[in-house]
Amino acid sequence: MTRMPAVQQDQLLDLRIERLSYGGEGVGRHDGFVVFVPRSVPGERVRARVLRRKRQYATAELEEVLEAAPDRVEPPCPYYARCGGCQLQHLSYAAQLANKQAEVAEALEKIGGLENLPLRPIIGAQETLGYRNKMVFHLMRRAGAVSLSLVGRSAGGGAVARGGRGKAPYQTNRQQIAIDACAILDARANALIPALNAALTRMLGDGPDTPPHESFGHLMLRLGVGTGHPMAMLGVAVPELAAAEQRQRWQPLIAALPEGASIWFNVMRRPWDEHFGRDSHHIHGPQTMRESVRGLSYELLPETFFQTNTRQAGLLMDLVVQWLNPRPDDLILDLYAGCGGLSLPLAQRCAAVLGVESAYSAILDGQMNARRNGLLNCSFRSGLAEKMLRKLWAEGLKASLVVLDPPRSGCHPKVIELLPRFPARELLYVSCSPPTLARDLKALAALGYEVIEVQPLDLFPQTYHVECLVRLRPGPALLHPPTGG
Ligand SMILES: C[S@@+](CC[C@H](N)C(=O)[O-])C[C@H]1O[C@@H](n2cnc3c(N)ncnc32)[C@H](O)[C@@H]1O
Numbered sequence: 001m002t003r004m005p006a007v008q009q010d011q012l013l014d015l016r017i018e019r020l021s022y023g024g025e026g027v028g029r030h031d032g033f034v035v036f037v038p039r040s041v042p043g044e045r046v047r048a049r050v051l052r053r054k055r056q057y058a059t060a061e062l063e064e065v066l067e068a069a070p071d072r073v074e075p076p077c078p079y080y081a082r083c084g085g086c087q088l089q090h091l092s093y094a095a096q097l098a099n100k101q102a103e104v105a106e107a108l109e110k111i112g113g114l115e116n117l118p119l120r121p122i123i124g125a126q127e128t129l130g131y132r133n134k135m136v137f138h139l140m141r142r143a144g145a146v147s148l149s150l151v152g153r154s155a156g157g158g159a160v161a162r163g164g165r166g167k168a169p170y171q172t173n174r175q176q177i178a179i180d181a182c183a184i185l186d187a188r189a190n191a192l193i194p195a196l197n198a199a200l201t202r203m204l205g206d207g208p209d210t211p212p213h214e215s216f217g218h219l220m221l222r223l224g225v226g227t228g229h230p231m232a233m234l235g236v237a238v239p240e241l242a243a244a245e246q247r248q249r250w251q252p253l254i255a256a257l258p259e260g261a262s263i264w265f266n267v268m269r270r271p272w273d274e275h276f277g278r279d280s281h282h283i284h285g286p287q288t289m290r291e292s293v294r295g296l297s298y299e300l301l302p303e304t305f306f307q308t309n310t311r312q313a314g315l316l317m318d319l320v321v322q323w324l325n326p327r328p329d330d331l332i333l334d335l336y337a338g339c340g341g342l343s344l345p346l347a348q349r350c351a352a353v354l355g356v357e358s359a360y361s362a363i364l365d366g367q368m369n370a371r372r373n374g375l376l377n378c379s380f381r382s383g384l385a386e387k388m389l390r391k392l393w394a395e396g397l398k399a400s401l402v403v404l405d406p407p408r409s410g411c412h413p414k415v416i417e418l419l420p421r422f423p424a425r426e427l428l429y430v431s432c433s434p435p436t437l438a439r440d441l442k443a444l445a446a447l448g449y450e451v452i453e454v455q456p457l458d459l460f461p462q463t464y465h466v467e468c469l470v471r472l473r474p475g476p477a478l479l480h481p482p483t484g485g
Contacts, residue, residue, distance in 0.1 A: 082152045084153045088462055218266075262289050337357045390414075406436075
């Protein structure tokens with residue numbers, strides 16, 4: 001006899017929400033079968049419609065809150081129900097923080113197998129809205145008018161929209177939402193959106209070479225929070241726009257942005273590509289955008305990583321310096337250094353910092369930033385950390401402190417494996433992904449490192465993301481590092 005599946009497509013369920021998943025979706029159960037309900041709150045009773053059923057779980061759309069939890073608040077953004085950018089706007093900020101704290105503890109325990117760690121209470125943000133210094137919009141064209149848009153929640157694929165590879169949002173189950181303003185973007189950047197929409201309509205609304213697709217490219221808007229300096233990079237699959245004789249076509253965009261804005265063009269390969277391509281051309285204004293944090297000045301090329309929350313990035317810098325507490329004779333190895341976000345404040349307090357970074361634009365920016373700030377003791381090496389580390393060890397580099405600030409995917413296993421060869425008295429791991437952090441801490445613990453303290457920090461209010469700082473020390477097993485190759 002075949003058993004009926006626990007839930008079926010389109011079924012209406014009455015669920016009690018037990019907790020939030022990593023990703024910010026409420027988790028309930030129907031006859032023991034796990035159902036994810038975006039925009040629901042632990043403790044609530046909700047009515048939800050099943051959108052997609054998998055073998056182990058289902059995703060459902062919130063239809064009605066039958067019993068609201070006290071943590072529920074009115075989302076500040078009118079697009080929240082449809083947009084995929086934020087996941088926690090319906091939760092009070094205190095509940096968002098409590099959830100992030102629990103998320104970190106759970107990842108460390110379940111994935112890392114690390115119990116009773118000295119986990120400090122999360123540090124929240126002063127500004128829970130209008131904090132982002134960068135946004136990548138999709139370009140949407142309807143009836144000849146171009147508007148900046150964000151990608152919505154997927155209809156049935158979970159709260160965070162992910163399109164199929166190589167498909168435009170409209171080819172997948174995602175919607176595009178034209179927006180007037182984004183609640184978590186800096187107000188000065190939001191103020192530019194109407195003029196940008198008008199300029200892009202003039203430039204590309206009915207251009208003979210504009211791709212015929214509704215969704216046909218991106219606009220990255222970036223703004224130095226400490227300087228007010230804007231940068232825009234337009235990405236469309238119209239290679240002709242790079243030609244010198246086409247410069248006149250850029251006039252509307254140049255006029256829509258404040259004097260001195262940095263403007264770039266990225267030649268996308270296909271109109272529906274998810275990301276910018278590799279071919280970027282400088283069009284107007286200075287090549288870099290200026291940002292200033294804690295008295296340090298940063299110049300950024302469009303592709304260079306910088307923390308998207310400048311004010312909290314300042315706090316992160318303070319904590320990194322405070323925790324590492326460098327001595328004047330320290331040599332600090334900063335792996336995944338970007339353009340020197342952490343290298344520069346550290347270089348102000350030690351003998352030398354060596355940053356290792358794989359993105360060429362970040363290396364160029366890092367070198368320039370070190371010079372601009374008079375920090376000639378800060379240098380950068382270009383390459384993958386997992387390869388460069390072996391090279392540095394062969395060259396005999398003696399780092400007394402090491403910083404690791406990898407992307408969301410965490411550290412390459414080779415990096416972890418090679419770390420004991422450097423006689424550092426402390427490691428500082430900065431992470432934006434609790435699951436990969438926990439995985440890497442487990443590997444570091446197996447090598448003999450001891451976790452001294454963990455500090456979660458909210459750099460991303462209204463979203464499920466959370467930053468974490470972890471301080472590690474070599475334990476007794478590492479007192480005599482291996483000397484073989
Ligand atoms: C989270 S960011 C940290 C940047 C910097 N620490 C800061 O605070 O601005 C991670 C950086 O690692 C770089 N990256 C990614 N994979 C890498 C790898 N395998 N080796 C070296 N750098 C890498 C990225 O280009 C990015 O600049």
